[in-house]
Amino acid sequence: MGLVAVVDATEEYRGQMTALLGAQADMGIVLVSSAQEAFGVLASEKPFVLLLGPSITPEEAVQLAAVAGQGDAPADVIAVTRRASQDTIRTLFRAGVRDVLDQEVPSGDILSAIREAHERVERVRVTLASASECETSNKQPGRVVTVFSTKGGVGKSVTATNLGVALAARNGHRVALVDLDLQFGDVGIMLGLDPDRTIVDAVQAFDRLDQDMLKGCMTSHDSGLDVLLAPSQPEDAEIITTGRIDHVLGLLRSMYDIVVIDTAAALNETVLAALDRSNEVYAVTMMDVASIKNTRISMQKLAQLGYSADLVKLVLNRADSKVWLQLGEVERAVGARVFAKVPSDRVVPRSVNRGVPVVLDAPKSDVAKALASLAEGIARAAEEVKVDVT
Numbered sequence: 001m002g003l004v005a006v007v008d009a010t011e012e013y014r015g016q017m018t019a020l021l022g023a024q025a026d027m028g029i030v031l032v033s034s035a036q037e038a039f040g041v042l043a044s045e046k047p048f049v050l051l052l053g054p055s056i057t058p059e060e061a062v063q064l065a066a067v068a069g070q071g072d073a074p075a076d077v078i079a080v081t082r083r084a085s086q087d088t089i090r091t092l093f094r095a096g097v098r099d100v101l102d103q104e105v106p107s108g109d110i111l112s113a114i115r116e117a118h119e120r121v122e123r124v125r126v127t128l129a130s131a132s133e134c135e136t137s138n139k140q141p142g143r144v145v146t147v148f149s150t151k152g153g154v155g156k157s158v159t160a161t162n163l164g165v166a167l168a169a170r171n172g173h174r175v176a177l178v179d180l181d182l183q184f185g186d187v188g189i190m191l192g193l194d195p196d197r198t199i200v201d202a203v204q205a206f207d208r209l210d211q212d213m214l215k216g217c218m219t220s221h222d223s224g225l226d227v228l229l230a231p232s233q234p235e236d237a238e239i240i241t242t243g244r245i246d247h248v249l250g251l252l253r254s255m256y257d258i259v260v261i262d263t264a265a266a267l268n269e270t271v272l273a274a275l276d277r278s279n280e281v282y283a284v285t286m287m288d289v290a291s292i293k294n295t296r297i298s299m300q301k302l303a304q305l306g307y308s309a310d311l312v313k314l315v316l317n318r319a320d321s322k323v324w325l326q327l328g329e330v331e332r333a334v335g336a337r338v339f340a341k342v343p344s345d346r347v348v349p350r351s352v353n354r355g356v357p358v359v360l361d362a363p364k365s366d367v368a369k370a371l372a373s374l375a376e377g378i379a380r381a382a383e384e385v386k387v388d389v390t
């Protein structure tokens with residue numbers, strides 16, 4: 001059995017737990033006297049279980065749980081509390097604390113909680129290890145393309161759904177589309193798909209999640225595209241942590257040749273998880289002043305965060321809209337060249353309402369041709385990578 005870290009400020013509690021756990025021949029213990037120190041121990045010792053004594057505050061427990069669940073060696077947190085209120089208990093569970101026990105419970109209960117958590121963590125670590133193995137060994141990882149904009153309504157989902165469908169309709173590529181707009185994702189509506197299975201199912205089965213199980217969480221579109229839909233209840237988004245998203249994306253990359261990701265109008269942890277996994281980012285903007293200003297700021301933020309300028313490509317949606325700005329002005333204002341232009345067309349809102357992407361609904365329209373040609377570029381890049389490694 002792996003290591004259990006006992007975290008408490010009082011020597012008395014640490015002593016009690018040493019007596020209890022020390023009697024277990026198969027258990028290793030590390031004693032930690034503060035939450036602060038526990039962060040370091042998590043990183044250096046990689047304990048399987050963090051047992052937080054009653055002197056650790058709920059705030060500290062929440063922070064520790066957030067860190068413990070991350071990375072390639074996650075740990076479970078068990079909090080022992082002194083008559084905590086229902087509200088506190090709920091907060092702790094929401095934050096990812098595995099078990100909350102009252103100080104008064106028999107020591108046998110603490111032991112079995114630790115053993116249960118340990119078993120679970122062991123399974124998770126094995127799954128993580130095998131997932132990263134299949135990422136590196138099984139096949140060349142798929143190409144990840146994220147559609148991004150911190151402004152709402154600029155056409156991210158229209159772009160992502162059409163790219164997904166256009167890529168899937170070509171022969172020879174396995175293509176996945178992920179709706180990472182976790183609260184308000186509308187990819188399912190745009191593709192006319194029922195949200196029977198969503199990313200929530202994948203995240204709930206996280207302990208056991210492998211390629212087969214993840215495939216079972218995807219919804220198939222007639223084009224051949226496999227879609228990982230956003231939660232149907234916005235509040236379900238809360239359980240989807242960045243670490244879990246990253247794991248899901250890693251698995252998808254090992255299963256598909258191309259993974260397209262639609263994102264929310266934000267630059268939050270979820271979007272950063274997608275950007276970190278991306279080979280290409282399409283920053284969608286429109287020709288109005290507000291969108292351009294927004295795009296300039298978010299491009300600057302991405303640069304500050306260390307993303308390379310080559311990663312991000314500017315897609316000008318509704319490029320022919322009747323506004324006063326010229327293309328050159330847009331490029332100067334944003335500080336980047338326009339990589340692709342997608343015209344405005346009434347067939348787009350019609351296709352959105354029908355739940356049939358415009359590349360299928362009106363393939364001869366200019367807007368469908370522009371989106372199909374963007375997809376063509378992605379497919380070519382994916383093929384070049386394949387050729388490079390063979």
Ligand SMILES: Nc1ncnc2c1ncn2[C@@H]1O[C@H](COP(=O)(O)OP(=O)(O)OP(=O)(O)O)[C@@H](O)[C@H]1O
Binds near residue numbers: 152
């Ligand atoms: N090229 C286009 N021509 C005409 N209408 C378009 C075009 N692109 C997008 N639209 C319209 O704009 C609406 C918003 O597009 P979309 O939902 O893709 O934006 P979004 O950036 O994903 O928004 P959100 O941030 O709210 O998710 C669509 O419903 C569609 O009707």
Ligand SMILES: [Mg+2]
Binds near residue numbers: 156157181186
């Ligand atoms: Mg959208």
